Amino acid sequence: MKANVVIIGGGISGVAIAYNLAKKGMKDIVVFDDNYMTGGATGRCGAGVRQQWGTKGNCILAKMSVDFFERAQEELAYHRDIEFKQEGYLIIATNEEEDARFTKNVELQNSVGIPSRKLTKEEALEIVPHLNEKIFVSATYCPTDGHLNPFLMTDAYYHAAKRMGVLFFYHEKVIDIVVKNHKIEKVITEKREVKTSRVVNAAGGFAKEVGDMAGVDIPVYSENHQILVTEPTEKIQGPMVISFAKNIYCQQVPHGSFIMGRSDPNVEHNHDIKSTHQFLDEMAQTAVDILPPLGDLRVIRQWGGSYNCSPDRQPILGDTEQLEGYYLACGFSGHGFMFAPMTGLLLSEVILNEETTIDLAEFHINRFKRKSKTEYEHSVV
Amino acid sequence: MKQDDIMVCRCEDVSLKELHQCLDEGYTTFEEVKRILRIGMGPCQGITCGLLVQREIAKYLNLPVHEVKTHQIRPLVTGVKLKTIVEGVKNES
Numbered sequence: 420m421k422a423n424v425v426i427i428g429g430g431i432s433g434v435a436i437a438y439n440l441a442k443k444g445m446k447d448i449v450v451f452d453d454n455y456m457t458g459g460a461t462g463r464c465g466a467g468v469r470q471q472w473g474t475k476g477n478c479i480l481a482k483m484s485v486d487f488f489e490r491a492q493e494e495l496a497y498h499r500d501i502e503f504k505q506e507g508y509l510i511i512a513t514n515e516e517e518d519a520r521f522t523k524n525v526e527l528q529n530s531v532g533i534p535s536r537k538l539t540k541e542e543a544l545e546i547v548p549h550l551n552e553k554i555f556v557s558a559t560y561c562p563t564d565g566h567l568n569p570f571l572m573t574d575a576y577y578h579a580a581k582r583m584g585v586l587f588f589y590h591e592k593v594i595d596i597v598v599k600n601h602k603i604e605k606v607i608t609e610k611r612e613v614k615t616s617r618v619v620n621a622a623g624g625f626a627k628e629v630g631d632m633a634g635v636d637i638p639v640y641s642e643n644h645q646i647l648v649t650e651p652t653e654k655i656q657g658p659m660v661i662s663f664a665k666n667i668y669c670q671q672v673p674h675g676s677f678i679m680g681r682s683d684p685n686v687e688h689n690h691d692i693k694s695t696h697q698f699l700d701e702m703a704q705t706a707v708d709i710l711p712p713l714g715d716l717r718v719i720r721q722w723g724g725s726y727n728c729s730p731d732r733q734p735i736l737g738d739t740e741q742l743e744g745y746y747l748a749c750g751f752s753g754h755g756f757m758f759a760p761m762t763g764l765l766l767s768e769v770i771l772n773e774e775t776t777i778d779l780a781e782f783h784i785n786r787f788k789r790k791s792k793t794e795y796e797h798s799v800v
Numbered sequence: 801m802k803q804d805d806i807m808v809c810r811c812e813d814v815s816l817k818e819l820h821q822c823l824d825e826g827y828t829t830f831e832e833v834k835r836i837l838r839i840g841m842g843p844c845q846g847i848t849c850g851l852l853v854q855r856e857i858a859k860y861l862n863l864p865v866h867e868v869k870t871h872q873i874r875p876l877v878t879g880v881k882l883k884t885i886v887e888g889v890k891n892e893s
Contacts, residue, residue, distance in 0.1 A: 455831050462835060499836075570835035650843050650879055674838070694875050703885035714883030719843050720874050 435763025463724025624725030651675030811842020
């Protein structure tokens with residue numbers, strides 16, 4: 420078997436890259452994934468889409484991705500509803516330090532066209548009346564942030580790419596990438612060998628290992644982040660509510676359930692995705708503290724998934740000097756789902772040697788070599 | 801009885817017809833149909849529909865039922881209110 424490009428990872432990034440390449444006319448695109456579709460990080464994410472970031476790069480990726488999500492249903496001609504709901508993200512500031520930082524963030528966001536704004540406590544309570552008023556001083560709000568169904572968004576890209584001839588092999592693990600004389604020769608899976616000179620690493624939680632296969636060193640690691648979901652209830656909350664200090668994100672999805680997650684600062688760096696009692700206990704306490712009426716909802720399920728983290732919590736996108744024909748779409752640090760439309764577009768441009776829509780310097784793996792590198796994304800749960 | 805009158809998943813109102821459409825699209829594992837249709841994502845967590853889906857997949861793929869993987873069981877075993885968990889934590893400490 421021969422391919423123009425082999426994409427490793429059929430999660431949201433992989434399907435978006437495949438779709439964009441096929442749309443630009445590339446033939447013989449092959450995608451491998453060792454699991455079922457959305458069995459990895461994509462299907463385990465919090466289903467949120469936000470533009471309120473603290474670095475300019477992330478703001479631009481997010482804004483342009485939301486622009487795509489707004490037309491995705493139509494452009495991808497998908498036969499199910501991708502459940503894109505734009506009812507905003509409300510980010511609460513719990514102290515003066517956060518309040519000052521968020522003021523700067525909003526200025527940055529506005530400068531690239533994101534319609535976010537600072538809210539007083541009273542204004543925030545009008546949008547989410549059941550917020551515990553004692554625990555915050557102010558908030559920021561962006562009405563065009565929202566929710567999107569990760570399974571169906573991936574499926575929408577998948578169907579559109581498939582119609583254009585992309586070959587998908589789920590449940591088929593890549594076991595090696597053969598490199599000779601600094602060039603990619605072939606990709607070997609459990610079932611076949613594919614001759615190719617180009618490989619895209621969109622392997623999510625396993626990006627490091629897929630780099631090692633080709634001798635490409637990528638400064639990323641994976642860590643477990645847990646989530647729980649409640650039974651569905653009548654609609655009481657429009658936006659996703661986030662607090663970085665209190666360590667929570669929580670939204671009511673269109674289906675009626677509440678999805679919420681928080682991170683564990685002491686989590687080990689590995690591929691563990693198990694659920695723990697500790698998470699359940701801490702999540703319940705945090706949720707009931709911040710959004711008291713949620714105490715009456717029953718938790719019906721919890722799960723874990725990998726954040727693939729980069730040193731500055733911004734994605735790693737583009738090619739690499741380490742190996743010709745090897746492309747990176749990893750290190751999303753928990754936000755690969757919401758950036759996927761731009762991941763797909765930018766990677767397709769890099770692979771086809773086109774001028775990129777935005778400057779990729781801030782996302783290129785070479786940024787970690789620069790001593791002056793100071794950008795760091797603080798707005799992460 | 802028409803297939804869209806037969807409910808496979810009572811929690812999420814998924815009909816036998818929808819399940820068959822999903823199988824026709826090429827999604828033939830419980831994990832996939834769960835994510836596309838929400839089968840098994842409701843309060844019963846697949847206790848009711850799990851076997852029905854397994855049997856339909858077996859029929860569709862012409863396999864013995866025991867060769868079709870059942871769904872991944874995740875905690876909790878039963879629904880528990882968030883405030884009950886909070887009280888539980890308080891009582892422990």
